[in-house]
Amino acid sequence: MNIIETRGLKKNYALGTTTVHALRGIDLAIEKGDFLSIVGPSGSGKTTLLNIIGCIDFATEGSVRVGDLEITSLSDRQITDIRLHKIGFIFQTFNLIPVLNALENVEFPLLLMKDHSRVDVKKKSEQLLDAVGLADYMKHKPAELSGGQRQRVAIARALVTNPDIILADEPTANLDSVTGASILDSMREMNKREHTTFIFSTHDANVLKYASHVIKIKDGLITKE
Amino acid sequence: MNLIVKIAWRNIMRHRGKSLIIGAILFVGAFIMTMGNGVMSGMDAGLNRTVVNSFTGDIVLVSDKQENDNVFVEFMGKAVAPIYNYVDIKKALDSLPYVERALPEGKNMAMVLNEEGGAPGNANLLGVDIGRYRKMFPGSVTVVEGRMLEPGDQGALVPVYAQKEFEAYTNIWFMPESTVLDSARLPKEVKPDYAALIPKTNAVLMGFNEDNSTTDIRLGIKGIIKYRALNSLWGQFVVIDIESYRRCLGYFAASDKVDVPASEQKLFSLADENLDAMFTQDSLMTSARGAHTVRAAAAKPAAIRTAAPPRVDVDAGAYNLVCVLLKKGQSAPDCIGKLNKLSKERKLGFRAVSWKKAMGAVGSMATIIKGALFVFVMFLFFVAIIIIVNTLSMAAIERTTEIGMMRAVGAKKGFISVMFLAETAMLAFVFGGAGIVAGIIGVNVFAVFNITSTNDMIQLLFGGDTFHPLLTAADIMVSIGQLAIVTLIAVIYPTRVARSITPLDAVTRD
């Protein structure tokens, strides 16, 4: 079964008197365990699409199904629960809570779930930070980490709740190629080990070779799958 | 919860500037609020000490024929209506569980005649059974010169204030009986007038009777007294024995009711014949001006007294009001209601009024001062809330990406609310708490300084002549409650701002 399905997804932004058609009818079916890349030029609608799939934005038209839930019909509370339990999000920037250190940032969603013991939370978070190579940086605050390190903390945090889907909007855009590659490596590894579905956007051709599928998007429409 | 407290605490430390602004507002607000509570509480306690427990009681019963509730400080006013049935009222009061004790009093204006031919002065007369008066209001007056009025005495106690007033207007200097003018013992401001002083050891008081006639009585001055506080107010009240008071006002005196044994009946005729002779005695009464009539009836018992003092129920005569002190913890408004109901049911002919109403403008002044203090504290509340709301809302907007991110990761709106509340609550606890502690210290420091004032208005604010702010455990609880309310109100709007931040706000912001 497809873990995500969109049908006739449209997103309009009213900009003064004109309307920007960011998405103009996206039909998408993503399989569980996929490592999918969305590529396209700037302004093509990648971020918009990811935000809608990730339940942090809403479509103007069309439907989105995540797992077995039709998200257009849910309340804010239910949607928040989906974000907490089913989805991990890695933003391009502004990823972490500034007052919490790396370990605490990873622990955060697990603590929100309230169904793990304190010891479990700590153990799980430490394991994941270790897996992304940050064992020595657990007590560092975001401001004391490099961009790549922060991004890896964000990945660990996205993984810690064992979500079904992880969405990453240009996870490597702000990083040098070496760091970018190592981050994609850790993502790929998680994908293999946990069968977590990864969807990430990029306009970097080098990144594409990691993907198992690639969707090309232009002017709010899928041009090639 | 632990997580929220941790985040809240670190946010406070991270945004120290804002935290300090809010903290300072909370500190100052809590400090002034606590001080205000202390002043109000001190005023209440002071008024209780200097008014309720020294002069009026909690409740004053007046005749239901009395038009104006204000029976004490209506200087220009009409006569206070008499109460003739105190015997019945007393019986009723004695059976009431909420009444601690009661004192009937005669209270009216009288002229103080100037035998030297100058303008007369006037005084408020307080006619009391002195034994009961001292039991009712223990320690409310102290003798400065001479002696206290004793039970059975006929005489007057003149307050220092009235003594000086008479001197200023008439040059008459009232002194206790059997004292002589001694310049060394005169107050500083009176000394320069020494040569012109007319020393007097008795006063001729002219009372206005109900039938528009007047009665003069001459009363020996037993002592010069001082009230516990508010001397410029109470100092106008000359205390005299109730029987002399009744004669002065032309009331039916208690002794008029005495059943005279048959064996003594003949003394009446003797008294009648010797009426003129008796008027020459200056100890009892005199018709200083021929125009004023003296009720013959009033003279008769005096004649009897010289022969054989009869047993007199002093309550059989007339009074003007009854001061009622309530048991501790009783609500005055409730008791006023109960007393008025009782009066109606049993046709006791009285009306119960609060001491503040009985004190007229002075009583309302106390209420107004308290109200002004309250409004001031409320205003402070308001300003504090506005500043905190503003600062917190700005903080919420500044943290949009952070909050939106928390929401994106799965934090519910409730989590954001509690986080904001926790932050403000911690600031309130630390800074507001410090403000309350500072307020408590401030109140106690002020109390130690013994700030005094002779100004009537300020004395009302002080509740006496000394500023004695006071904080009871209950007042401190009130301050804590006020602080909690301010915090809660101030956090509502910023919390709404923070709750409305969506994950998208975090993403679309660069």
Ligand SMILES: Nc1ncnc2c1ncn2[C@@H]1O[C@H](COP(=O)(O)OP(=O)(O)OP(=O)(O)O)[C@@H](O)[C@H]1O
């Ligand atoms: N909040 C908004 N208001 C108005 N228009 C918007 C808004 N967000 C996006 N758009 C428009 O929608 C279109 C798609 O934007 P989107 O951010 O999805 O592009 P993108 O593919 O992520 O581009 P990039 O590679 O530069 O990140 C653009 O034309 C953009 O201008």
Ligand SMILES: [Mg+2]
């Ligand atoms: Mg984008």
